[in-house]
Amino acid sequence: MLCAVLLATLTACAPTAPARSTSSAVPPPQLDTPVPRHAGERTAVFAGGCFWGMQWVFEHVRGVQRVEAGYAGGQASTARYGIVSGGGTGHAESVRVSYDPSQVSYGQLLRVYFSVATDPTQRDRQGPDVGTQYRGVIFTADVQQARVAQAYVRQLDAAGAFDRPIVTRIQPLTGFYPAEAYHQDYARLHPNALYIAVNDAPKITQLRQQLPALYRATPVTYSP
Template structure:
């Protein structure tokens, strides 16, 4: 399904699609999730890879571009085969792909568990199955694509922790799936929110996510200073 969001603009405005507003909020409106109890340092030194899917990749990428310790982020596709990793095919919803974001991060500045906290708190709504706000289809499902067994353990443990704490009013439907491949999306999707800040879709759906990151998790927020390289090895 392509983004026929013009017809859904009133709904998008009302829901602030996928911006985390359905999470646990205190009286001041701030979403508060606990830090992951299981969050060990990676087994190998150096930059690490994390891949998340949570609705339209424009907004998820915009959030992680603003996270301290994130070196690069790309929009792309994961969950399906290489020969179907094009926007037109993925938009049909039957390729097995989810719109995803690949994050390269420095674990000396931000841990995998902290990235998970950002993912659940502000990047998307983990209680929506096969949709985020006005975007509907399996390509918009919530997925953590783990790159290592340790990432799988941390992700599973954090979901269990949030579930036990009743952190969300509805069940978490996020899948935890091994990363088989990540395929970079077309160049015009990269850094889309930053390049199109006045787009109604970005204004209603994605800009609030970045604003909530700054408001709710200020210690993890930064202003991006580098241009994201769309070439991914």
């Protein structure tokens, strides 16, 4: 089911049962990236369902400077929505998060990802959206990001943070390709659309309630 097609009924777009029975955030990572000695922007790329909601969630995170919806995991030649939505390109709908590491760490972004942005126990789907293009992937930019992400998944599984095993993949980033302009900030610009209201708006509420220290009420907005 394409996230670009607004669903006709609440039943059709009702999310699957949550993988956690608690309303609290998952524990913070025991291993995290250090605060850099020199200021500078960092980036992180995450996939975990339709990029509309992922983008909106991370735009509400303190320290995030920009979030771009796009495609990762496939080739540049097939990074177009009309092809990716067929599920055969290897791409996953993703977001590239640019952030200030002196304000928010990579590990804290991962905590947002696992707590509210996605259900990491769903394989090749997310809620009503089914297909490999909606799979959960942490695309790591370097060895340090990979080490932190792998350690965090082991930590969460060992702690029984979810009722089912985490199936989110961790793999090196080979390229990120921005999505078409009409996808950027879609959820923020269309909060009352049925798909957004049912599947994405609750995530913003969860972020505010579960991780108040990381939440900011006024989100950053996309700029090309």
